[in-house]
Amino acid sequence: MILIIKSELQIKPVEKELACEFIRTYHYSKIMPRLCRYFLGIYAKKRLLGVVELGWGTQPLQTIHKLFPQHSLKTTDYLEIGKMCFLPEMNETHYFGSMALSLLRKWLQSNTECLFLYTLADGIEGKCGYVYQASNFYYGGFFKTSVYRDKQTFEKIHPRSARILLEENAKWDGVQKRNWLTHEFCNYKGIEKINGRMFRYIYPLNPQAKNILAAYPIYQHRAYPKEKELIWEKRIAYRKYVRIPQPTFNKDAHNYNSQVVLHNQYKGS
Template identity: 65%
Template sequence: MSKTASGQVGPKLRLTVREIPKEQAVSFIRQYHYSKVMPRLNKYHLGFFVDSRLCGVVVLGWGTQPLQTIRKIFPRHELVTADYIEIGKMCFLPEYNGTKSFGSLVISALVKWLRENTDFLFLYTLADGIMGKCGYVYQASNFRYCGSFTTSVYRDSVTGEKIHPRSARLLLEENAAFDGVARRHWLTYGYCQYKGIEKINGRMFRYLYPLTKEAKRILRAYPEYAGLSYPKDGDLRFTMRTGPGQYRPISQPQFNKEVCQFNVQRY
């Protein structure tokens, strides 16, 4: 199987895709992505090159509950984790972030690479509504929108650091000791007040791209997705916890992307 793929970028430049070392991908993401936290289950680290210059990176793998993810989207089919792959991280050099076409060209080259080198049925991804992202690059690439769900993050009220729930293990252990219980799955309001940590809710938007004819047939069996309109900025929702089980609407939260006191990972 071929391990590279190329696509035209504008009238002269060519975009080439190939697998790159994990360390190179992580370094690029830590330098240019708004979130420094890497997914845990990664299978491919792909580099997107323009004239031999690394201009973008996509990491493919799965989230924390791979089987539940695909079964929730397609409850009437017995699909398994091996039937799909997820975009865990995607970022570009800053000079390409402001363009309207580069993201779509990367997606096009990514789809081509997946079709040539893998047997996955679907490419899956999430747009991070908490960061104000509705998934416009996926909409421009004709992904099927499959609805949204509410998720939570934490924010240090002093530094502004966004604390991902996956990075809160030590805080959860401290929270459990603080409350005198064996375990906590979410940071409690009282503990967060003590630590100066805010809990913020927002929406995540699901997108799916069929990679094969079989995938298209499966997707057609779920007409409920065909009627969903793409989300826009007006569909973003943000709330902040003000008490146990109590939340109030807020404007889009801001985070300090340079602070990594809690979001520490080893590779």
């Protein structure tokens, strides 16, 4: 068994190119967030063991307002873990993730004025956030999320990566715009729509943040979600879904995810 000594670990900024290469090698999702603020590397004796990308989702201000509707917080009041991944042998320790999050919180407290560290556990991938639970994050409930999957290649298509498909769907239907792929168009293209859950976690980084958090009973340390809260549904008709087992995805298929295609072309050049 690998033994990691916490005092030997160090977290520090890492070059974007190195971080992205690490993430695309070891993270289950190869698509990088667009709003990235920090790339941090976790090292032990100069060996890179893990990478964390911090930034925001597609609607940062809307996110913080939804989290704390009674307060006038700003985008700069929080950072979101967009990507976090480690070397495979670090995952096998079952405690390295907690060490990494402890280092991350201390780095944020020393180097930023953020009030909160926010993150999501991806239930569609079978994750309910055990690493955040073990690190004493507050749980803030879940919301439904959707992805698409190519029936032939099992490629996972995130709605953010479906712009070209949405444009094609709109032309196919004779309308100006589509925000979601229609069931008929998906059948035509051989694509499935799958629903799952995303689980919210948040950590207060200073006393002010703790006081704000105390005003919202929804955030708690107890009643953490477990595997029984993981639910998946597949669309079978317009607004009709059936429960399915956990779906599988082919991480190496990238017919629709152009960001991965460009990355692979760059590596091969």
